[in-house]
Amino acid sequence: MNMIELNGLSVSHRQGYELRKVVHEVSLTVQAGECFGLVGPSGCGKSSLLWVMAGLNPHWEGRMRLAEHQAQPGKAFTGTLRREVQMVFQDPYASLHPRHRLRRTLAEPLKLFGFDNIDDRIQQGFRHVGLDPAMADRYPHQLSGGQRQRVAIVRALLLQPKILLLDEPTSALDMSVQAEVLNLLNDLKRQDNLTMVLVSHDPDVIDHMCDHAVHMDAGRIVR
Numbered sequence: 001m002n003m004i005e006l007n008g009l010s011v012s013h014r015q016g017y018e019l020r021k022v023v024h025e026v027s028l029t030v031q032a033g034e035c036f037g038l039v040g041p042s043g044c045g046k047s048s049l050l051w052v053m054a055g056l057n058p059h060w061e062g063r064m065r066l067a068e069h070q071a072q073p074g075k076a077f078t079g080t081l082r083r084e085v086q087m088v089f090q091d092p093y094a095s096l097h098p099r100h101r102l103r104r105t106l107a108e109p110l111k112l113f114g115f116d117n118i119d120d121r122i123q124q125g126f127r128h129v130g131l132d133p134a135m136a137d138r139y140p141h142q143l144s145g146g147q148r149q150r151v152a153i154v155r156a157l158l159l160q161p162k163i164l165l166l167d168e169p170t171s172a173l174d175m176s177v178q179a180e181v182l183n184l185l186n187d188l189k190r191q192d193n194l195t196m197v198l199v200s201h202d203p204d205v206i207d208h209m210c211d212h213a214v215h216m217d218a219g220r221i222v223r
Helices: 046-053 079-084 102-112 118-128 133-137 145-157 175-192 203-209
Strands: 002-015 018-031 035-039 060-066 069-071 085-088 163-167 195-200 212-217
Touching: 002 046, 002 195, 018 046, 018 060, 018 195, 035 046, 035 203, 046 060, 046 163, 046 195, 069 079, 079 085, 085 145, 102 118, 102 133, 102 145, 118 133, 118 145, 145 175, 175 203, 195 203
Parallel strands: 035 195, 035 212, 085 163, 163 195
Antiparallel strands: 002 018, 002 060, 060 069
């Protein structure tokens, strides 16, 4: 089953009062349980494509089907689609409030979607990624870079998504920690039957993680 289907998808960024097209007519499919890679140089459009798939940029055209939901250009993701597609950012601070304890940050989306047993879910999530659940009462600055990225992964997985989008998730980490996080993601993919899309400029990371990959340049798939 295809978990992701993009057909002729183009992406624009707003610049002042105008829109500038940065991704041009991309078509691809990703099967359920697969890790799919987008590789290419900085500025090639791979992260712009990922942000549209996460529902973070409404300025797109074409067709996009995610987790059996047809997304609509110009409209925010809502309901089940919003929960079933989650993203892990390059900088974990993008999803962890610097002035809130981790427990509060992680609990808020669970409350929003009506989950019960929230503290138990957070403790289980920490164990799932090899962290001490007691860390939930710390602030982000009290953790190492690798620990913060693991917490960002917990934040995404707590909502039980079908699709996990990864935007250079280890590029800010040193090599030993990078390997730990990548191996963790591989383990979680198998355990939870996740479908992943991984953006990276590093072909070695793509080779280690991905079942299939495409190269992007100047906003287009080139091979």
